[in-house]
Amino acid sequence: MAPHDLRRPFKRAAISDQQRRRELSLQRQAQHRRDAQHQARCLASFLNPHSEPEPETTSETE
């Protein structure tokens, strides 16, 4: 039944630089994953012969 710790961060920034390094790495990795997915999809659209007559923005097909 120890009382909870009262101490709060004192004259400290809310986020440590170490935490920032982790978060920035995760962001970078997520971005690169998106880029890789995007590239794969672009490649698929480009390579697929059926995509040519059907530009994606004007396609009406459901």
Add this chain to the structure above:
Amino acid sequence: VAGIELPHKQWPELIGSLLSNIHQLPGNTRQATLETLGYICEEVSPDAVEQDHVNKILTAVVQGMNSSESNNDVRLAATRALYNALGFAQANFSNDMERDYIMRVVCEATLSPELRIRQAAFECLVAISSTYYEKLAPYIHDIFNITAKAVKEDDEPVALQAIEFWSSICDEEIDILEEYGGDFTGDSDVPCFYFVKQALPVLVPMLLETLLKQDEDQDQDEGAWNIAMAGGTCLGLVARTVGDDVVPLVMPFIEENITKPDWRQREAATYAFGSILEGPSPDKLIPLVNIALNFMLTALMNDPNNHVKDTTAWTLGRMFEFLHGSALETPIITQANIQQIINVLLQSMKDVPNVAEKACGALYFLAQGYEDAGSSSSPLTPFFQEIVQALLTVTHREDAGESRLRTAAYETLNEVVRCSTDETASMVLQLIPVIMMELHQTLEAQKLSSDEREKQNELQGLLCGCLQVIIQKLGSSEQSRYVFMQYADQMMALFLRVFASRSATAHEEAMLAIGALAYATGADFVKYMPEFYRYLEMGLQNFEDYQVCAITVGVVGDICRALEDKILPYCDGIMTQLLKDLSSNQLHRSVKPPIFSCFGDIALAIGENFEKYLIYAMPMLQSAAELSAHISGADDDMLEYTNSLRNGILEAYSGIFQGFKGSSKTQLLMPFAPHVLQFLDSLYMEKDMDDAVSKTAIGVLGDLADTLGSNAGSLIQQSVSSKDFLSECLSSDDHLIRESAEWAKLAISRAISF
């Protein structure tokens, strides 16, 4: 024992027999009984105890707390037991009469002549403020009087709890107001009662008084916590809660005290100013900061008191953190004053460690304010060399181990590098051999005591962190990447040596740096794999330091993208380990979503070679998908976790489908298609996906259609996702969702046109 047996209903008579002790005469029996009840409430989950028992426990506890109880030990045990029992008292706090009675007894206990009882009673008030914020309105006026009296007159342990009560109320209101601000649908379950705003005219003067009660040398003592520190921290929270309204209440105090001969008054005034810099609007603060800035720079140089200088440097850091940056219209740092600001900060970095550390912190935020300069010119460019040199000098100070100074200097160096532009890329490049040499020296050190070794590991972590930031910076542009690659072999060799240490932090930092290096190196990274692989496997096995495991999982992704199919020889080992991680109950749950995403990274890299892992990976994905599809009644944290899990699962499916695209083995995926579509349908129907999940989910639909083509045409057409979900995504406000939906639409149209 009760903690184990009660949840299984194996000791139903326990509470009853304990309660029968309450009326025993010997005080020590009652005390021991109340302590036991307190421990039970601490250990056992509220749903394991019937409401009837809860009522009886609370009755016994509250009776023990009553002022009519003459035995102080019993009253103290009862008050501490109530602290633990509060989580059980939901129903009782909803009943006006019962709540009134509990609150009256708690408030009375705050007036007990016994210090420990007063302290325990205030601890109950603090716990009530966060657990039952919405029930406090009828009592807040009385509580204010009680806390004000305690802050003014009582012993420090009690006064600290009294301040904590208001800090905790601020926490609650900040959370509620954030929810109001972020979500206009008014989803917050708890309304804001604006207790802080109402108490402001009396609360702020009370807190300002506490600021004058500093201890000598509190800034040098890591473990210090006193009334002045608590008061200032609370004032900062008040400012975040009420914003502009705090400013006129604090300014007279600052003006009156900032030039006084007594250092306590100058420090208190400065601390008050620093504390209110987050919360109020820039419009309100910038005119004041413009006046204060010059004064603060002078004080940082000339004030005779270290305590004042420490708080002054911290306040400058807060000015730069909250009121400097491209988002603000009126700059507080201009061509006219930047030179002076930097001179003062660099000079102050030679001061005693605690002041120098705060000066580094101020420089950190000064650099951060220029982070959006991009590749164009940065106002810091002319000072770059001088700043870097000064920071490196700080890291070499004999006393840099005190007050976290060395850490602060490296962290500031990181931020200066992150926010640098192309203009200074050559200077960043020159930093590499310097930092590598430092790292090399730490690795050569021999015969260290365990204390020295710990410091050495910490330093290795900082140096790897710094190299990681540099790699990420230089690796992001073609031009600088090419030049910096000359150091890649040496750097990698050093990182691998760091794994010989036993420090989790050093491992984590080295791993992050290697991930960044893999991305920058690309396919050439394969030459490091034979040596690096065992550390990769070690990282994936590190259940205990789950951060290391999580980072390593991310690095596997980096390596997949760098090596593509050249990663194949290592995949059996990696997949085995990832599958083990997923099945483990020991591993922290936060690592599991990234592991699923990593399946996707591997599949995308090795394509149809993923075939042999399908029989292991697919059932795992399938059962995780089933679990994550329906989570009705979950709280916000659970929903957030579930969405990250869903995202990981979907990224795995995406990678797998895309990896098999165009291969002769796409048929192997057909048996899984019904389940994937079912998963997408159930996610859509649950209506609790966040935007990131929606984007990934609709992308998976496209990937499935693209890879399986006409074979899955009729299945796709039967799914709700291909109709309602798709059309919702096509008209989403989020352009990333729309983009994925366009892809899905195109792929589906092809799949069903055959």
